[in-house]
Amino acid sequence: MSISLSSIALITITFLLVILLWQLKSLLVILMISAVLAATLAPIVDYGEKKLRLPRWLGVILTYLVIISILTVTGLLIGPTVVTQIEKLLQKFPSYLEIINNLTRSLIMRAGITEPEALNLINQLDLQALVSWTARYSQKLILSSLDLTRGLVGSIFNLLLSIIFSAYMLSGSQTLIEDFVKLFPAPWDIRLAAQFSPVSDRMGRYIQGRLLVSLILGIAVTIGLKIIGITEFALGLGVIAGFTNLIPFFGPVLGSIPALIVAIAQGGLTFGWVLLLFVIIQNLETYVLDPLLVGSSVKVQPLYQLLAVLGGVQVLGIIGALIVPPWVAGAGVVLENLYIKQKPSSLMTQDK
Numbered sequence: 556m557s558i559s560l561s562s563i564a565l566i567t568i569t570f571l572l573v574i575l576l577w578q579l580k581s582l583l584v585i586l587m588i589s590a591v592l593a594a595t596l597a598p599i600v601d602y603g604e605k606k607l608r609l610p611r612w613l614g615v616i617l618t619y620l621v622i623i624s625i626l627t628v629t630g631l632l633i634g635p636t637v638v639t640q641i642e643k644l645l646q647k648f649p650s651y652l653e654i655i656n657n658l659t660r661s662l663i664m665r666a667g668i669t670e671p672e673a674l675n676l677i678n679q680l681d682l683q684a685l686v687s688w689t690a691r692y693s694q695k696l697i698l699s700s701l702d703l704t705r706g707l708v709g710s711i712f713n714l715l716l717s718i719i720f721s722a723y724m725l726s727g728s729q730t731l732i733e734d735f736v737k738l739f740p741a742p743w744d745i746r747l748a749a750q751f752s753p754v755s756d757r758m759g760r761y762i763q764g765r766l767l768v769s770l771i772l773g774i775a776v777t778i779g780l781k782i783i784g785i786t787e788f789a790l791g792l793g794v795i796a797g798f799t800n801l802i803p804f805f806g807p808v809l810g811s812i813p814a815l816i817v818a819i820a821q822g823g824l825t826f827g828w829v830l831l832l833f834v835i836i837q838n839l840e841t842y843v844l845d846p847l848l849v850g851s852s853v854k855v856q857p858l859y860q861l862l863a864v865l866g867g868v869q870v871l872g873i874i875g876a877l878i879v880p881p882w883v884a885g886a887g888v889v890l891e892n893l894y895i896k897q898k899p900s901s902l903m904t905q906d907k
Contacts (some may be wrong), residue, residue, distance in 0.1 A: 585713050585720065587718045587878050587882060588717040589721040590721070590882075591758060591878050591881050591882070592721035593641070593800055594726070594881070595758075595759045595762040596615075596618055596619075596721070596758035596759075599614075599618050600614045603617065603618070611726050612726045615722050615725045617717070619722060633794075636790055636791075637791050640787070640788050640791030641791045641794075644788050644791060644813065644817070647820075651816055651817060651819075651820035657705075690691070733748075735747075749892075750888060750892055753892070755885075757885055757887070758881040758885040759879075760849075761880065761881040762881055763851035765800075766801070767848050768800065769797045769798070769800040769847060770797060770799050770848060771844060772796060772797060772836055772839075772844075773796055773797025773798075774793065775793075776796040776797070776814070776832070776836065777789050777794075778793075779832040780814065780829070780832070783828045783829060785814070785829070788814075788817055792817070798810075802864065802873075802877065803820060803876075803880060804860070804864055805864070805876075806836050807833075810832040814829055815829055815833070859883060859887075860880055860883070863883040864884075
């Protein structure tokens, strides 16, 4: 079997392109974030352009100014309280773990296990080591995200770049689409041009849904913990739960762990009430909020969403868990419109 010169050239070009893309992975991550931001804000800009008759560039500027203002005001209102509560929680965490260790030892002794065996079980459980491992793994994920952007300063700079790029994508979307599809021959140029709007819509709806669900759950956790009696850390734990909930599947579980540890340390029926609170909230998200606000618009099977989260974390760290799922949702639109929907018509043509 002989290999043609054109095949060798194609393989070589593909290999070099893969190497080039890997070297430019930081830029690709910025562009991925920019596209997600642009898709999320596109409905607001479109509304300003169509309903309010605003120039598109002005709508983009006003949209970002309003969002930055809202975030700034929110940060000024609750930011100091959240930081204070989280700092206090971190200071008390070792003592809480010690309380849990003592409670565990007491329960093991009540079960009729002798002192040496109980100590052996406690050492095997070693909550301090488990928490240390969790902290190290979380730090590793965060650092892997920061490595893509060359540190904290680079992360802030690249976030600003993502905002600027997304603003350009929003203001000049039609020109960018036209320039991109010119690279493809007919009729693929027309077909690809028709995919940008549904792809943007699905990606935007995914992020909008996740943000809204996380906001609702963060508020619900804060109010619920205050009612239960954990007022000292209610807002901080609610913010933690809201942020972690942005990560599908694993986020809600991660967000519940700090609150459950605090509840165990406080004793009494507090743990049962907090556990019940998170069970109710988790079921509310799974069976009501996610299908209503996310699932109906994303139309991606949960298994594929889970694989997107795991793959995103593996390659890009925490950032990947946030931005890869909407890209998978957008890719699903292209696959559905350009391949799956075309299969019946192509089969019918062959039959004829």
